[in-house]
Amino acid sequence: MILLSASFRSLMQLIGVLIIFVFVLIITYFTTKWVGGFQKIQMSKGNLMVLETIRIANGKFLQLVKAGEQYFVIAVGKDEVTKIAELTEDQLSVQTSDDMKNSQENFQEIFSRLKDHFPKKQD
Numbered sequence: 001m002i003l004l005s006a007s008f009r010s011l012m013q014l015i016g017v018l019i020i021f022v023f024v025l026i027i028t029y030f031t032t033k034w035v036g037g038f039q040k041i042q043m044s045k046g047n048l049m050v051l052e053t054i055r056i057a058n059g060k061f062l063q064l065v066k067a068g069e070q071y072f073v074i075a076v077g078k079d080e081v082t083k084i085a086e087l088t089e090d091q092l093s094v095q096t097s098d099d100m101k102n103s104q105e106n107f108q109e110i111f112s113r114l115k116d117h118f119p120k121k122q123d
Contacts, residue, residue, distance in 0.1 A: 048065065049066045056075075062074070062075055072086055
């Protein structure tokens with residue numbers, strides 16, 4: 001009888017801990033979504049926008065930044081940011097999302113090309 005009571009108590013503690021764990025996960029999920037939405041709204045209000053980023057080394061990037069109506073190429077390192085060049089809009093070749101969709105292949109095209117590359121199995 002005592003053994004049954006102790007195991008029941010342990011089971012209830014386990015269920016309680018699992019419920020608390022799931023509750024914490026749910027709170028974390030909704031808090032993260034709220035903070036992400038808040039930051040997205042704050043970033044869209046401003047005059048600064050990173051148009052493109054390319055990694056050149058560990059912790060070092062080149063970024064194309066639009067500030068107002070001006071475009072800058074900056075080098076971003078671990079502890080420093082350096083202006084490389086200032087560009088005009090005519091010097092940019094910015095792809096629109098429609099251009100990017102047209103230039104991307106779908107998986108079926110890539111797979112069929114790969115399948116044609118290998119010799120067919122003969123019986």
